[in-house]
Amino acid sequence: MPARIYRPARTAMQSGKAKTHRWVLEFEPEVPREIEPLMGYTSSMDMRQQLRLTFPTREEAVAYAQRNGIDYVVIEPSEPKRRIVAYADNFRYNRIGQWTH
Known part of the structure; x- marks a missing residue:
């Protein structure tokens, strides 16, 4: 059974990047x-689904997986992808096809 090693994305309720710098190993x-x-009730006999390990770096997570087979x-x-937008762009003269005041 393969495991996934990934870095979680921020949730829709977050504006910052809290808890997104650690790497997670899930089965x-x-x-x-x-x-x-x-x-x-929904149930499963698979206990590994409940296991979630966190690591500070990707290399440590990969090393753990290799060490334990x-x-x-x-x-x-x-x-x-970040777009740099200025507030003044809302009042540009050449805005076409966008909402206007």
Whole structure:
């Protein structure tokens, strides 16, 4: 069962980059989840789904996986593309096709 090593993206509720600098090692599910017929709870017999390890660097996460014989896939983070925009651009004369005042 392969594991994923990735750096989590910020959530939609965050404006900063808190908790996005650490690397996470998570295991892929081995068996699908089941719906318990009486109460309707979703459950799984796979205990590795609950395991989530964090590391300060990507190299440490990869070294841990290699040392313990874990198959892994590294997912590289994509950096957001920042546009430099000035407030004065809202009042430009040549704004075409955009909302105007």
